[in-house]
Amino acid sequence: MKIAIIGATGHAGSFILQEAVNRGIEVTAIVRHPEKLATGIPYLQKDLFDLTTEDLQKFDVVVDAFNAPQGKEELHQTSIDHLLSILAPTTTRLLVVGGASSLFIDEEKTQRMIDGVPTDAPFYPTAHNMYLALLELKKDTKVNWTYLSPAAFFNPDGQRTGTYQLNDDRLIKNAAGKSEISMADYAIALLDEIENQQHVKEHISVVSR
DSSP states (O other): OEEEEETTTSHHHHHHHHHHHHTTOEEEEEESOGGGSOTTOOEEEOOGGGOOHHHHTTOSEEEEOOOOOTTOTTHHHHHHHHHHHHHTTSOOEEEEEOOGGGSBOSTTSOOBGGGGSOTTSTTHHHHHHHHHHHHHHHHOSSSOEEEEEOOSEEETTOOOOSOOEEESSBOOOOTTSOOEEEHHHHHHHHHHHHHHOOOTTEEEEEEOO
């Protein structure tokens, strides 16, 4: 299996890259600054918006771990649009590192987490644009995508326990009553989904046990 990771030097992307390497998967990092990578990691030095169908069609899976910079949060939407466009003629699968804001917070699925976030909250632009990107993803009929939302607290410093709970597109809590997942355990869940292919064209979520 050949996978590519966009944003492989970012917080989530670096954990996903390491998990793939640990599993012996043939992985390529798609980055603008390859000097941030560990020695020996194959890479394609290119901006996401410069990627072409030819660049990506050789991969079985592309992981989108792109994180838009502050002040340009709308790039979460335009980046998804671009990836869907260039992947449409291929059989390459798209795995998106999503946000928790798009998750439903009630059993009836009438209210999402983003609905209760004040528009003046510092993280609102990112949360809102990631939610809108998901809506665009759901409209697509050509690409085999999976959108994996982390729990509300996506902990970069959390322990790698090797366990997790998958759920649908509702926000759930762990045994301690917290909505939390370490980036290391998130990476495990994402690579498991890549290998098992159980949630194609679905929005799912993951939380610690």
